[in-house]
Amino acid sequence: MIQTKNYTDEELATNQTLNNKINELGYNLKRVQKVKPLKKIEETDAIFEKLHEIHNKTKDDDTVLRISIDAKAAVKIGNYSRNGKSRNGRKALDHDFKGKTITPFGILNVKTKDLMLYFTRTKATSDFIIDIIEDFWVSNKESFSNIKTLIVNSDNGPENSSHRTQFIKRIVEFANKYSVTIKLVYYPPYHSKYNPIERVWAALEQNWNGDLLDSEETVIKFAKTITWCEKHPIVKTVEKVYELGKKLTPKVMKEYEKVIDRLQGLEDWFVTISLDSYDSLLL
Numbered sequence: 664m665i666q667t668k669n670y671t672d673e674e675l676a677t678n679q680t681l682n683n684k685i686n687e688l689g690y691n692l693k694r695v696q697k698v699k700p701l702k703k704i705e706e707t708d709a710i711f712e713k714l715h716e717i718h719n720k721t722k723d724d725d726t727v728l729r730i731s732i733d734a735k736a737a738v739k740i741g742n743y744s745r746n747g748k749s750r751n752g753r754k755a756l757d758h759d760f761k762g763k764t765i766t767p768f769g770i771l772n773v774k775t776k777d778l779m780l781y782f783t784r785t786k787a788t789s790d791f792i793i794d795i796i797e798d799f800w801v802s803n804k805e806s807f808s809n810i811k812t813l814i815v816n817s818d819n820g821p822e823n824s825s826h827r828t829q830f831i832k833r834i835v836e837f838a839n840k841y842s843v844t845i846k847l848v849y850y851p852p853y854h855s856k857y858n859p860i861e862r863v864w865a866a867l868e869q870n871w872n873g874d875l876l877d878s879e880e881t882v883i884k885f886a887k888t889i890t891w892c893e894k895h896p897i898v899k900t901v902e903k904v905y906e907l908g909k910k911l912t913p914k915v916m917k918e919y920e921k922v923i924d925r926l927q928g929l930e931d932w933f934v935t936i937s938l939d940s941y942d943s944l945l946l
Contacts, residue, residue: 711854726809729774741763776891791905832919
């Protein structure tokens with residue numbers, strides 16, 4: 664515009680005005696390929712190879728329990744359209760204003776397809792995750808009496824990362840308390856869709872699609888009525904409020920690292936907490 668129309672800097676339109684004009688002309692700006700995030704890290708193939716090896720080796724072992732865990736994005740409570748039409752005729756709001764939310768967290772027994780859904784009004788912290796794994800374990804203790812190894816499938820999220828100090832502390836304490844070896848087995852970045860629990864969220868979304876989730880009771884109702892592998896889930900609401908930002912000092916974490924084994928070359932993705940190592944840690 665400066666070169667062809669002799670505009671001065673002061674006369675130039677704002678970015679917003681230029682964007683509006685471009686949109687009016689029918690142009691839609693898109694990100695170029697070079698600024699898109701990588702969909703595959705260097706270790707992806709090796710991670711999947713090890714995942715398949717562990718799963719295939721243990722699938723017929725009755726002393727091994729494999730669970731899949733994950734949190735769904737927080738669900739907004741209110742008369743929001745969610746890109747659908749209300750089934751009961753009520754008019755939806757045209758904006759998602761800030762308000763109440765509730766976060767679903769799921770635990771799926773991969774072998775039996777039994778599903779438990781937990782809902783929290785606060786963030787799904789490391790302490791929350793371990794507490795519900797413990798609730799899941801205790802709730803099914805009669806079925807798990809012969810379990811010696813627990814495999815936990817998840818993505819490497821911020822609250823359950825293999826380097827999240829509070830998570831590692833709590834999972835080590837869990838393994839010690841229930842005398843079980845734990846294998847943390849993570850899916851690589853951008854591939855969490857392969858985690859079995861992810862398919863549950865699609866079923867949940869489909870179940871409430873087009874309805875107004877105007878209360879926690881409505882969300883819970885839809886959660887209870889989904890069918891997963893011809894079964895209804897057990898649904899619980901967690902009332903406890905969890906403290907954010909808890910972490911161990913490097914000195915203390917160094918002691919916990921002594922009792923865990925990280926797979927060489929894939930240290931972030933495969934962690935084993937063995938019963939044989941507890942004697943070296945003063946819990």
